[in-house]
Structures are given as C-alpha cells and as structure tokens.
Amino acid sequence: MKAAKFFGSLLPLAMLLTLYTVARFRVDEIRADYSYRLHAAALPVSTEMMKAIAGEFKGLAADYLLLEAASFIGSKEKGTPGDWDAVARLLDQSSSLDPYFRSTYLLAQANLPWRAQKYSETLTILERSKKHLTWDWLPGFFMGFDYYFFLKDNFRASKELMEASKRSDPVSSISLSSWAARLASKAGQVSAAIDFLSSIYEKTDDEGTRDLLMQRIMTLRGAETLQSAVDSFVAQFGRMPDGLDELVVTGIIPVIPSNPYGRPFTLKDGTVEY
Amino acid sequence: MEQIWLLAKITYKEGVRNRILLGVLLVALLFSAFNVIFSQMFAHDLSKVSVDLGLSTVSIAGLAVIFFMGINLLARDFEKRTIYMVLSRPIARWQYVVGKYVGLSLMVGTAVAILGLFTAAGVKTSMLMAPNFIPQNYSWLVFAAAVCFSLLSLMIITALAQLFTCLATSSYIALLVTACAYFIGQNVELVRKTLLDSAEVNRYYAIMIEGITWLFPNLQAFDMKTAAGYGLPMNTVSLCWTAVYGLSYIAITVSLSVFFFQRRELT
Amino acid sequence: MTIKIEKLKKTYRKNLRFSKPAVDDLTLLIESGEAFGFLGPNGAGKSTVIKILLNFIQPSAGAATINGFLVSNPAVRRNVGYLPENPYFYDHLTAEELLTFGGKAAGMGKAQIAKRIDELLERLKLSHAKKQRLRTYSKGMVQRTGLALALIHKPQICILDEPMSGLDPMGRRLVADLIVEMRKNGQTVFFSSHILSDIERLCDRVGILNRGRLLYCGGLKDLLPATGGGLEQAFIGLIEKDEREQHGADLAAG
Numbered sequence: 001m002k003a004a005k006f007f008g009s010l011l012p013l014a015m016l017l018t019l020y021t022v023a024r025f026r027v028d029e030i031r032a033d034y035s036y037r038l039h040a041a042a043l044p045v046s047t048e049m050m051k052a053i054a055g056e057f058k059g060l061a062a063d064y065l066l067l068e069a070a071s072f073i074g075s076k077e078k079g080t081p082g083d084w085d086a087v088a089r090l091l092d093q094s095s096s097l098d099p100y101f102r103s104t105y106l107l108a109q110a111n112l113p114w115r116a117q118k119y120s121e122t123l124t125i126l127e128r129s130k131k132h133l134t135w136d137w138l139p140g141f142f143m144g145f146d147y148y149f150f151l152k153d154n155f156r157a158s159k160e161l162m163e164a165s166k167r168s169d170p171v172s173s174i175s176l177s178s179w180a181a182r183l184a185s186k187a188g189q190v191s192a193a194i195d196f197l198s199s200i201y202e203k204t205d206d207e208g209t210r211d212l213l214m215q216r217i218m219t220l221r222g223a224e225t226l227q228s229a230v231d232s233f234v235a236q237f238g239r240m241p242d243g244l245d246e247l248v249v250t251g252i253i254p255v256i257p258s259n260p261y262g263r264p265f266t267l268k269d270g271t272v273e274y
Numbered sequence: 275m276e277q278i279w280l281l282a283k284i285t286y287k288e289g290v291r292n293r294i295l296l297g298v299l300l301v302a303l304l305f306s307a308f309n310v311i312f313s314q315m316f317a318h319d320l321s322k323v324s325v326d327l328g329l330s331t332v333s334i335a336g337l338a339v340i341f342f343m344g345i346n347l348l349a350r351d352f353e354k355r356t357i358y359m360v361l362s363r364p365i366a367r368w369q370y371v372v373g374k375y376v377g378l379s380l381m382v383g384t385a386v387a388i389l390g391l392f393t394a395a396g397v398k399t400s401m402l403m404a405p406n407f408i409p410q411n412y413s414w415l416v417f418a419a420a421v422c423f424s425l426l427s428l429m430i431i432t433a434l435a436q437l438f439t440c441l442a443t444s445s446y447i448a449l450l451v452t453a454c455a456y457f458i459g460q461n462v463e464l465v466r467k468t469l470l471d472s473a474e475v476n477r478y479y480a481i482m483i484e485g486i487t488w489l490f491p492n493l494q495a496f497d498m499k500t501a502a503g504y505g506l507p508m509n510t511v512s513l514c515w516t517a518v519y520g521l522s523y524i525a526i527t528v529s530l531s532v533f534f535f536q537r538r539e540l541t
Numbered sequence: 542m543t544i545k546i547e548k549l550k551k552t553y554r555k556n557l558r559f560s561k562p563a564v565d566d567l568t569l570l571i572e573s574g575e576a577f578g579f580l581g582p583n584g585a586g587k588s589t590v591i592k593i594l595l596n597f598i599q600p601s602a603g604a605a606t607i608n609g610f611l612v613s614n615p616a617v618r619r620n621v622g623y624l625p626e627n628p629y630f631y632d633h634l635t636a637e638e639l640l641t642f643g644g645k646a647a648g649m650g651k652a653q654i655a656k657r658i659d660e661l662l663e664r665l666k667l668s669h670a671k672k673q674r675l676r677t678y679s680k681g682m683v684q685r686t687g688l689a690l691a692l693i694h695k696p697q698i699c700i701l702d703e704p705m706s707g708l709d710p711m712g713r714r715l716v717a718d719l720i721v722e723m724r725k726n727g728q729t730v731f732f733s734s735h736i737l738s739d740i741e742r743l744c745d746r747v748g749i750l751n752r753g754r755l756l757y758c759g760g761l762k763d764l765l766p767a768t769g770g771g772l773e774q775a776f777i778g779l780i781e782k783d784e785r786e787q788h789g790a791d792l793a794a795g
Contacts, residue, residue, distance in 0.1 A: 013529055071468040287634060
C-alpha cells in the first residue's frame with residue numbers, strides 16, 4: 001500500500017524530470033540559435049545617465065557591462081560593425097563607471113583596435129585608466145603602442161612611452177625610455193620599433209594578434225637588414241644604389257627579404273620604405 | 275480539484291484586495307504615461323525604446339507584486355497561523371500548496387494582464403506620435419507572446435518563492451533567497467556562455483556552473499523584449515519548447531514544495 | 542469511540558537537540574456525544590495534543606485516530622470543526638466569504654451554506670458585520686467568527702482550543718450556550734481551557750494534563766469529592782502533588 005503510493009508519486013515525478021531535461025536541452029539549442037542574442041547590445045545612454053542609474057552599485061554595473069562585452073568577444077562571432085559599436089560602448093560605459101578596473105582596458109586594448117579598428121575609442125578608455133591608475137604604466141605603454149602602430153604618430157607615441165617609463169619599475173623603465181627616445185629620432189626608429197613590438201608580442205596571448213605583430217616585426221627586420229645593406233653600399237661605392245636589386249648584384253646581401261604585407265620594399269632617397 | 279480551486283479563490287481575493295497591489299498598479303500606470311514622454315527623447319528606434327520600457331514595466335511590477343505581496347501572503351500563513359483555518363478543513367497538504375500557488379499565479383496574472391494592456395496603449399500612443407519609427411515587421415502578436423513569457427518567468431519565480439517559504443522559517447530569509455534565485459536565473463546563461471567560450475577554466479568550477487544552470491531556471495530564455503521591440507520573427511516550435519521548459523520547471527518546483535511542506539511541523 | 546489517542550508522545554526539536562517531551566505517553570478516549578474538557582496549566586501540552594489531532598504536527602510516537610481513521614487522512618476532517626487558540630484569518634475577506642469557503646471545503650451546497658451562515662451569524666450576533674472585511678473586526682468578533690467557521694458544516698466533532706479566551710462575559714455566555722446545544726444534538730465537543738468555571742459548567746468528563754502527562758481522566762463528579770471543595774481546589778491539589786513528585790524525581794535524578 002505504502003510502496004504503491006510511493007511509486008505512484010515517483011512515476012509522474014520521473015516523467016516531469018525527463019520532460020524538464022529534454023526541454024532544457026532543446027532550450028539550450030534554441031538559445032544558441034537565436035542570432036539576435038549573439039549580437040552585443042548596449043543601452044543608448046550617456047555615461048552620466050549610466051552613473052545616475054547605477055547609483056551605489058557602480059562597481060557591480062561596471063562588472064556586468066564588462067561581462068556583457070566579454071561574452072560577445074568570447075563568442076568568436078565575427079560581428080557586424082554595429083556589434084563592435086556596442087562592444088566599444090559597453091567597455092566605455094564600464095570604464096567610466098569604474099575607471100580603476102584593469103580588466104576593462106586590457107580587454108579593450110586586446111580587441112577594439114585589432115578587430116574593429118576602433119582606435120580613438122581605445123585611446124579614450126586607456127587615457128581614463130591612465131589618469132586613475134597612477135601607479136600603472138601599462139595604459140600609457142599601450143597608448144604609445146597604439147599611436148605608433150595604428151595611428152603612425154611616432155611623436156605622440158614617444159611622448160606616451162616617456163611618461164609610462166616614469167611610472168614603471170626600473171628594469172622596464174630603461175627600455176621604455178630608450179624606445180621613446182629612439183622612436184622620436186628618425187635614425188633609431190626601426191630597431192626601436194622591433195624591440196618595442198617584440199615586448200608587446202611577449203605580452204600577447206591572442207593568436208591572431210600575435211600573427212599580426214609577427215608580420216610587422218618581420219617587415220621591420222627586413223627593412224632593418226636592407227637599410228644596413230644600403231649603408232654598407234654607400235660606404236663601399238661612395239654613392240647611392242640605384243635600386244634594391246643592386247644590393248644583391250654587388251653581393252652585399254644574398255636575397256631581398258620578402259615583405260609579409262605583400263608590397264615589395266622600395267628605396268627612396270637612401271631610405272628603405274615598407 | 276474543487277478544494278484547490280476554493281483555496282486559489284480565497285488566496286486571489288485576499289491578494290487582490292490588498293492595497294499594495296493598487297500601489298503597484300498605480301506606479302505602473304505612471305510608468306506607462308512616462309513611457310510616452312521618455313520614448314520621444316530618443317532620436318531613433320523610439321518605438322523599440324517604448325516597447326522595451328513597457329515590457330520592463332510589466333516585469334518590474336510583476337516582480338514587485340511577488341516580492342512585496344506574494345511572499346508576504348505565503349509567509350503570513352505560517353507566521354500568523356492563518357494556515358490552521360485552511361488545514362483544519364478536509365484539505366490535503368498538497369492541495370494547499372497547489373491551491374495557494376494557483377491563487378498567487380492568478381494574482382500575478384491579473385497584474386500582468388492589466389499592465390500589459392496599459393503598456394500596449396502606451397506603445398500605441400508612441401507609435402501614433404512617431405509613425406516613422408515603427409519597425410517594419412512590428413507585430414502585436416510578438417508583443418503578446420512577450421507578455422505571456424514574461425508572465426511565465428514570473429510564475430517560475432512565484433514557484434521558487436513558495437518553495438523557499440516552505441523551507442525557511444522567516445519570510446525575510448525567503449525573500450532574500452528568492453531575490454538571489456532571480457538574479458542567478460537572469461545571469462546564468464551569460465556566465466555559462468562566457469565560461470564555455472574561454473579556453474582555460476577550472477574543471478570543477480565549470481561543473482559547478484553547469485550544475486547551477488540545472489538547478490536555477492534560465493530566465494533569459496523567457497525574455498523576449500528585444501524580439502518584441504523589433505518585431506523579430508519567432509519560431510513556434512522554439513516557443514513551445516521554451517514554454518514546456520518553464521512549465522516543467524514550475525511543476526517540479528511545486529512538487530518539491532509539496533514534498534517539504536508535507537514534512538513541515540505547523541507549530 | 543470518536544477520538545482515540547494511544548501512547549502519544551511528542552518531542553520538539555530545539556537547535557538539533559531534543560528537549561523534554563511536550564506530551565509523554567498519553568492515552569485518551571473520547572466517546573461520541575460527550576463534552577470533554579481538557580485542563581492543564583500553561584505549557585502543559587494541551588495545544589500540542591490538539592495540533593496532533595488536526596495533523597498540524599506529527600507525533601514522535603503513538604497514534605491518534607478519529608472515527609477509526611488516522612488523523613493524517615484529510616477526509617477525517619470533514620467531520621471535524623476546529624477553533625484555533627487566538628484565531629487569525631485572511632484580513633481582506635468578509636465573514637461571509639470566509640464561512641462560504643469553510644462550507645464549500647466541507648462539501649456543502651451553495652443554498653445550504655447561505656442558510657447556515659445566516660443562522661450562525663445570527664446566533665453569534667455577527668449578522669451586522671456579515672459583509673465587512675475581517676480586518677475591521679474586534680478581537681471578540683474574530684473569535685466568534687472562528688467559532689462560526691468551526692461549526693459551519695455541523696461537524697460531528699468539535700475541537701476548540703481555548704474557545705473563551707478574548708471574549709467578554711456576553712460572548713462567553715454565547716459560546717457556552719452553543720456548547721450545551723451541541724451536546725444536546727449529540728455532537729462531540731473536545732475543548733481545552735484553563736477557565737475552570739466553564740469546564741465545571743459544561744463538561745461530562747475532564748482530562749487534566751501537567752508537563753505532558755495525564756494526571757486524571759474521568760468524570761467531573763469523581764474528581765470533586767476526592768479532595769472536597771470546588772474543581773479549582775481539586776485541580777490545584779492535583780497539579781501541586783504532581784509538581785512535588787516531579788520535583789522529587791528531578792532531585793533523585795540529579
């Protein structure tokens with residue numbers, strides 16, 4: 001009697017659990033399919049308004065916005081420009097809600113310029129972090145990198161690096177200031193850039209970003225090799241070579257290094273261009 | 275069956291006559307009016323903003339009804355011992371749990387229905403004021419579906435609230451735990467997705483998160499505000515499975531409440 | 542018999558530790574048609590017994606049956622009316638709605654309920670408040686409404702926990718009259734009280750409980766001559782004697 005009652009109630013429960021399990025798996029599939037979920041969305045609200053809404057929960061709101069952005073970035077979706085606008089906005093909102101949050105600028109630097117060409121947005125976030133995290137030299141360092149690498153503004157890059165070197169530990173400080181000095185002077189640019197990029201390369205995890213950096217390093221190495229060949233040509237023959245081919249013909253270098261960007265190296269007014 | 279309905283009816287009456295419900299509805303009404311003004315502040319997509327705001331009002335008001343009244347109604351039965359008046363009748367304990375749940379769901383349902391109508395009116399007004407911004411595929415059917423699923427998500431929270439009041443000794447604790455369950459339910463999908471996407475996760479941590487996604491409802495699955503705002507097409511089969519998911523979750527939760535309530539001492 | 546309590550024991554748990562039993566080895570028979578008074582000082586375990594009879598709490602040992610069925614069967618309560626100690630109802634219902642719920646839950650028809658409601662409210666002098674919400678009621682009115690709710694379905698057995706508490710003398714008279722009438726109708730009344738004069742006036746038999754143990758169970762008349770004087774004298778005598786023995790036992794144990 002009691003056993004019958006027990007099993008009588010167990011059976012519907014087992015059925016319910018089965019139903020729940022099946023439905024749960026189906027819902028998981030459905031949720032994965034919903035394309036609109038995979039789009040990043042950000043509230044079209046100004047950061048000031050955001051602060052007002054978040055009230056005393058600014059830190060929490062910043063965490064949430066960052067999570068929202070990270071979830072899109074992590075999804076390996078290619079994303080439309082609209083999505084990246086949203087991600088940039090999410091990160092911007094998150095960083096203004098909590099400007100001390102390191103994860104925000106790290107995530108922004110690792111993705112926005114590389115995957116979405118959002119340079120000024122990245123710089124805004126880095127600038128904010130730099131202002132608040134007075135002990136952290138990374139934001140400044142990244143800003144220097146962005147100015148140099150993406151915006152090709154060596155002067156600003158050198159300035160940022162110089163500032164960053166003042167904050168950093170003694171070891172990094174030396175290389176930072178030397179890069180800064182060499183970037184500013186035309187002569188040492190290429191070798192400074194190679195060192196600079198290599199140090200970024202060491203700090204990067206993302207494969208795509210590493211590939212991009214390696215390409216740039218290879219290019220710079222090629223340019224460096226060619227430049228020194230040109231210099232020795234000038235020392236040997238007392239004139240400029242007519243073209244890069246002449247370096248090979250005269251046997252100063254065995255081959256012209258290939259440019260990973262597909263564009264061949266050229267010689268213009270005694271400087272190797274790439 | 276009749277006993278369940280009887281109990282549902284008095285629970286509903288007791289709830290509906292409470293002044294708090296009136297207050298919640300009044301606030302929601304103000305929101306609907308505010309909706310018309312607020313959405314005009316946006317340059318683009320303003321009917322989307324209006325739908326968003328309206329459906330959010332429905333959800334928030336529904337949550338307010340559950341948290342301010344539902345839990346109170348459930349816990350008062352224990353705290354003020356009004357439960358004696360019910361259980362001294364020929365009503366089994368499982369009938370009490372189910373009846374109470376049906377009554378509360380009816381109450382939440384009434385609130386959602388009223389608010390849904392107000393919201394629809396607000397959205398319609400916004401659209402009339404700015405006919406250029408109505409999304410191409412906008413459909414009131416999707417809007418209605420969004421309201422229904424919002425109700426389903428509220429009913430899940432009600433079931434959880436009931437389970438926690440059956441387990442906890444004070445309404446305050448039940449309220450707190452229910453609020454936690456709500457937040458977990460809202461974020462569980464996002465957290466899980468982020469975790470699964472990132473390569474290096476602690477295995478035990480991943481198992482724990484997976485376990486949580488089975489224990490707590492994925493409330494995001496019932497959130498169709500975006501779809502309603504843009505009139506995105508919805509797949510009927512998907513909707514059905516989502517509904518089955520929600521309903522089976524409710525049924526299991528209510529069964530658990532019965533299980534614990536049957537063992538509870540009503541001193 | 543109507544109510545049968547056998548070797549009943551109830552121990553409450555306090556912070557995972559079992560405290561002293563609230564009811565210990567209680568055996569009690571209540572015959573159909575009698576008015577049984579359940580007496581005892583505060584905390585004697587009267588309410589615990591009543592709560593077990595209504596299946597609000599489960600006994601730790603022993604069993605209780607009503608009309609031969611275990612009290613855990615909800616159908617038993619079709620024939621039972623219960624008035625809790627300090628009753629409290631849903632605030633926003635009217636007396637009429639509350640009583641309709643009670644009647645319907647017991648399976649009564651609509652017309653029958655309406656008639657019975659008018660009859661009972663008239664009897665309990667609540668007719669004027671029939672359509673008022675219960676939150677506007679005074680304490681005595683709530684108590685009387687509770688009694689109406691207990692009696693709405695003309696139960697065979699009435700279990701009343703302190704039916705007189707919170708009532709003015711007029712209210713007490715009303716309730717007493719009702720109990721007398723029920724007894725005349727052949728209904729069984731089981732009620733607890735510590736108002737001795739009420740018990741003396743209304744009961745056929747009494748059970749006296751102290752610290753969870755039954756000290757006396759039997760006719761009122763058999764109790765009285767044993768010590769001389771009124772019920773009060775007899776009651777106090779019994780309890781004091783038990784306390785002395787209990788006290789002695791405690792000393793021996795310590």
